[in-house]
Amino acid sequence: MTKIPKKTNQILKNKIFPSTLKLKLDERLSNGSFRELTIKNADLVDFSSNDYLGFASNENIEKLATSKINDYKDLKFGATGSRLLSGNFPLIEDFENYLADFYQVESATTLNSGYDANLGLISAIGQRQDLILYDALCHASIRDGIGLSKAKSFKFPHKDFENLKAKLAKFQSEFKTIYVITEQVFSMDGDQTDVKEITEICNDFGAYLILDEAHAVGTISQTNVENSNYNIFARVLTFGKSFGAHGAVIFGSSELKDYLINFAKSFIYTTAPSSRNIAHNWAAHLLLKDSIDEFEQLQFNIAYFKEISSKFNLENCFIESYSAIQSCVIGGNNQVKNISKQLEMKGFDVRPILSPTVPNGEERLRFCLHSFNTKNEIYSVLENLSKLLL
Template sequence: MSLFHKFAPLRAAYDRLESAKSNPFNVAFDRVLSPTEARIGDREILLLGTNNYLGLTYDPAVIARAVEATEMFGTGTTGSRIANGSYDGHKRLERALADFYGRKHAMVFSTGYQANVGVLSALAGKNDHLLLDADCHASIYDGSRLGHAQVTRFRHNDPDDLANRLRRLGDTPGDKIVVVEGIYSMLGDAAPLREFAAVKREWGAYLVVDEAHSLGVLGQTGRGLAEAEAVEADVDFIVGTFSKSLGGVGGFCVGDMEGFDILRVVSRPYMFTASLPPSVIAAALEALHQLRTRPILRERLMDNARQFYYGLADLGFNLGPEPNPVVSAIMPDPETAFAFWSRLLDAGLYTNVSLPPATPKGLALLRSSVGAAHTPDQIDHALSLFAEVGRAMGLIAPARAEVRAAG
């Protein structure tokens, strides 16, 4: 018997996608032309599923800084931050992040996933309690497992349920650490952070906010939901990633708490992972500068997000609760989601399929992510393709002109 026998049901489902030519896991772009366009074979594809929120992957200054760093420092550090992997660029990026957030401390991880795993596994020990929003990202749940803390889930975006669970833990020994996200990656909904902050204060808990999808999106200066909701003083730690608005790869954590730097020697994902290459660090530094000095990028991003969200709503698609750069159309089932995705790709539009267990409530989602680099015409084109496929599959009503003609 194969070691992989336990995955037989998943393998069968995967093979069915292959035979139907609707497997989103096998898409390979032959060339990426811009933040919004790519080529597959001889076809140009409009990209609407990349999380490239500010469109900085092709920014000339960002690319130039990455090239300069590669020429000066080489292609990699070949070691962890603790061993030989801390360069001047890592320190400068950490100072820049701390300054951006108005915090005393910052540390950089090799991925956003590792930032959550590394921070949460270190903050919460086996006698502590992590209280996680039910819809938190897999990296948050994985971090809770690595740290052996007692884990309590509360209902998604429900401050009353969080308060009830903290009340039940009232006299239980150990620290209580609440973890929520700024914008949730599947349905694009934001947390009621003011209410969560009030519950945190009432019960003497700590609060960690993952701003992965809200950095560069929300807040007057782009710091995220905590800034937008004016509760930054109540947030003990902010975790984020460079792979969304900053257009690269890597993660970070910022905070004010005394003793913060001990995380560098108690966080195993930080200690035992090679540090980010100089080119990636330099690109992230420049992308952060672009975020701070070009607020027009956030304005364009949200204009595009609203155009796409309300356009899909007008067509009759069932969507997440609010317009943000993550816009998900809820499909009846996984098979329909795959078929819809495949037809869109055939028509020249790339989106994402998201399925349980990654999605809340077992939903099958056709997930799009809008960016600042999209033009209004590109958004309109995407909407026209959604309309065409949706009507062809019977998921939305026929166009009004067609209804009149039929009558």
């Protein structure tokens, strides 16, 4: 048995956290980017959550979910294992078939989260002879998936399709397969990609498009079924936004589903979603079809928000967006945290987005709009913001 030297043993007893990691935490503290977990204050007006249509507190979803579970016999509370072992059950198979029909696609593969979906999909498909081109503002889950893949990768400037075409022309003959990845609605800026145009570009160059629709369904489109008309290799949709739940699905061909089941590690090596989770997501989809009032109210609130921001001469600080995400760029971690705190004292939950999540100097307040926000709430929060920015 190897004996630990007394001096080393004493160091371990006195220091259970490595100094190299402490330095990284200290750096976050010094530049104002240190993050802490906080309990959401239910008394504040919600301008921070992804619950765009108010589904997270919709009692009808719980009733529909219970009814859906009652349709199946011998369901366990937990999944009991991965889907390739003991965690595959009729409810989840039927839900995937429902999703494929609902979104008018060939196959649907559910995963535990949007992060898992992007990580598993992108890391699995990128081979050594492949190239991945991605929008510079793509989400961290996309970037991490790229980092785990074997493919070479380059980013193109945000929504710069001319630059994308130039890169496709340059690399077309050098790589066996080229993938292009973008988001339909970008999570930090709230602006949108022209899906039709980027699909046509990919088709012209023989590239395969991956589209993240996380913030699109229920916000800019009630169901996003129109994307089924385009020749898209893979679409990723999360249930943690407009559906007020948790989980994700990857849409594509039946061959893509077979590939994911065999090679996507975030699918293979994790416990399957619980039956309750699947039933909740199914119920949310059933409700979405009949939620035209909530969707139209959200569109009204987006337009009203932009109208009032203009009234208070705030349009120059807001990134142009027609989605539920409206970002006011302020700059400086401490500055944006301070304004967020002052809005909280006025009764509004508006979260600061700090660097390094966004580039240094582009720190911002991100307003997430919902169907349940009132005109008075929107007017009041923007009025308070205008005073704080004077």
